[in-house]
Amino acid sequence: MHTDFPDLLGAGLILLFIFYLGYLSLKIKMPNVILYILLGIILADALAESEILHFASEVGIVLLFFLLGLEFNVKRLGGIAKKVWPAGLLDVFLSLGITTGIALLFNLDLFSSFLVGGIAYATSSSITAKLLDDRGRMANTETEFILAILIFEDLVAPIVVAVLFGVSSGENFTSLSTLYLLGKIIGLTLLAVIIGKTLFKNFERFLDRISDEDFKISLLIGIALTYGGLALFLGLSEVLGAFLAGMMLAELGKIEKVEQTVFPVRDLMLPAFFVYFGTTIELGNGVPMALLLVIVIMWSILSKLLVGIVGGPIYGLSKRSSLRAGLSLCARGEFSVVIASVATGTLKAFSGLYILIAAFIGMFLFEKAPKITTKIYGQPLKKKKNLKVPGD
Numbered sequence: 001m002h003t004d005f006p007d008l009l010g011a012g013l014i015l016l017f018i019f020y021l022g023y024l025s026l027k028i029k030m031p032n033v034i035l036y037i038l039l040g041i042i043l044a045d046a047l048a049e050s051e052i053l054h055f056a057s058e059v060g061i062v063l064l065f066f067l068l069g070l071e072f073n074v075k076r077l078g079g080i081a082k083k084v085w086p087a088g089l090l091d092v093f094l095s096l097g098i099t100t101g102i103a104l105l106f107n108l109d110l111f112s113s114f115l116v117g118g119i120a121y122a123t124s125s126s127i128t129a130k131l132l133d134d135r136g137r138m139a140n141t142e143t144e145f146i147l148a149i150l151i152f153e154d155l156v157a158p159i160v161v162a163v164l165f166g167v168s169s170g171e172n173f174t175s176l177s178t179l180y181l182l183g184k185i186i187g188l189t190l191l192a193v194i195i196g197k198t199l200f201k202n203f204e205r206f207l208d209r210i211s212d213e214d215f216k217i218s219l220l221i222g223i224a225l226t227y228g229g230l231a232l233f234l235g236l237s238e239v240l241g242a243f244l245a246g247m248m249l250a251e252l253g254k255i256e257k258v259e260q261t262v263f264p265v266r267d268l269m270l271p272a273f274f275v276y277f278g279t280t281i282e283l284g285n286g287v288p289m290a291l292l293l294v295i296v297i298m299w300s301i302l303s304k305l306l307v308g309i310v311g312g313p314i315y316g317l318s319k320r321s322s323l324r325a326g327l328s329l330c331a332r333g334e335f336s337v338v339i340a341s342v343a344t345g346t347l348k349a350f351s352g353l354y355i356l357i358a359a360f361i362g363m364f365l366f367e368k369a370p371k372i373t374t375k376i377y378g379q380p381l382k383k384k385k386n387l388k389v390p391g392d
Contacts, residue, residue, distance in 0.1 A: 007052050014053065018271045032134075033127055034363055036271050040278020041356075047279045057276035059225065060269030061126050061334065062242040063262055066224035068129055068147065069246020070255045074193055077247065080148045087145070087311025088152035094303035096121040096160070099296060106292045112347055115164055116292075119340055119351050120300045120358075122157040124333025125150045125239060126273060127359065131366050132328075142321040145312055146328055151243065155185060157335040158237045164342045184234045189244060192227070196248035204252045216261045223249070224262070239334070273334075280337050281352045288346040288353075297357055301365070304329040320377045327369035331362025 017039055025032035040047065047053055072080070100117030108116065128150060132138055159181055210216050224245045231241025249258055287293065308326020309319075317325065332355050340351035365372075374380070 007050075010047075010050065011052055011056075014047075014272070014275065018275070022271070032271070033130060033274050034360060036274035037278040037281075037356075037359060040275040041281055042278075043275075044279040044281070047275070050276075050279075053272055053276050053279070056269050056272035058228075058238065058273075059221075060266065060271070060273045062224055062228040062238055063221065063266035064126055064129060064270055064273075065239050065242035066228075066246040067259060067262060067266060069243040069248075070250050070252075070258060071147075072151075072243075072247055073250035074196065074247070076250075077151075080144065080151075083315050084145070084148035084152055084311075086314050087149060087307055088156075090311050091149060091153065091303075091307045092121070092156060094306055095300065096156075098303065099299060102295060102299060103292065106289070111164075112343075115339060115343055115347065115351075116296060118157075118160040118164060119336045119354060120296055120303075120332070121160065122153045122332070122335040123150060123304065123329045124331040124336070124359065124362065125154060126270075127331045127333045127363065128328060128366070130270065131331075131363065135367075137328075140321070140324070142308075142312065142317055142325040142328070145308075145315045145317055145321075145325050148315070149307065149311075149325075149329060153335075154237060154240050154243070157339075158185070158235075158240065161237075161335070161338055164339060181235070184236060185240070188231060188234060188236065188241065192244035192248050196251055200248055200251065203249060204257070207252075207257055217265065220258055220262055221265060237335075277333060277337060280341075281356050282348055288350045293350060293354060293357075296354060297361070300332070300358060301330050301361065320373055320380065323376065324369045324373045327365045327372060329362075330358070330365045332358040 018036065021035040021039060022032045025035055096117045099120040100113045103113035103116040104110070128146065132143055132146070137143055207216065210219075224242055227245035227248070228238035228241040231244075232238050249255070252258065305323075305326040308322050308324070308329060312322025312325050313319065336351070336355045336358075340348065340355060343351050
């Protein structure tokens with residue numbers, strides 16, 4: 001008798017769990033992302049080695065950022081970059097630099113301190129973007145600032161990961177290798193711009209001639225996965241590659257044609273990322289370095305608030321929108337998990353607890369951001385239509 005548990009059966013059960021938890025989230029008014037992560041934690045032993053879940057999670061996050069990239073053509077991205085760099089550097093100093101300093105004060109060595117700073121640095125792009133979409137906040141004035149900060153972090157975080165991986169593997173990580181890494185990021189970006197301006201110049205007319213949706217799905221998802229995979233091949237983040245792939249097609253007159261084709265596949269695959277994320281959290285035994293954990297959590301929330309409150313007005317936002325942005329940047333996720341994978345022993349358990357708590361607190365603050373802002377600044381005044389979003 002065949003007793004092995006079939007992967008197909010496991011995939012089917014996971015999809016049914018995802019459906020039920022999505023339905024339950026509507027009933028109890030809790031973000032479905034939290035429930036998906038909890039499912040991953042509960043089923044970690046059974047799913048930790050699941051290649052199907054891992055692959056589905058990668059496809060989901062790639063398609064999420066591919067669709068995000070569609071919103072940013074080169075002209076718009078250039079306008080954002082000019083405005084976001086002060087807030088982006090402030091974010092690096094507060095979230096990465098000061099957190100590293102805090103860990104040093106607790107007598108951790110430089111490598112371990114930098115690792116803690118790296119884990120606390122990057123906002124979870126996937127969680128934040130998913131919540132922006134689910135809560136209908138994509139059209140808010142602060143959303144472009146939030147996405148710009150996420151993009152800035154997605155450019156810095158691979159460098160942090162590369163440094164940590166280089167040091168942990170015993171390699172000599174020199175200024176030359178750092179420049180090589182930056183060169184790859186710039187090269188991948190320039191290649192995306194060139195392809196977008198040449199190869200995809202008449203892409204919209206080509207899509208219009210394809211009547212079969214099956215072929216469109218293969219083509220568009222193939223483009224997203226190929227460029228995301230190219231980024232991985234170069235030692236960069238697939239998230240960055242997927243975003244650049246979307247940016248290549250952002251020059252289309254009507255991006256809705258692409259979105260309508262890709263949305264169903266993204267919605268099917270993306271929950272798998274959060275389930276897989278839950279399986280990677282190793283809680284260990286007890287609470288390691290409890291005081292440091294509490295302080296890092298408190299500072300990581302405060303640092304993101306300061307990025308919004310101080311950086312938002314520099315970007316061109318009102319005080320109200322800036323506070324709402326800061327409250328929406330507190331969740332930690334995928335990059336923190338990647339960085340935490342370098343850790344060992346007590347530091348790994350510390351990292352897992354931090355990511356779990358920060359993800360929950362971040363999602364809670366995201367949910368409450370409009371109410372908190374209204375409580376502090378009062379009800380917003382009604383404004384005229386056709387407002388100009390910063391960066392347009």
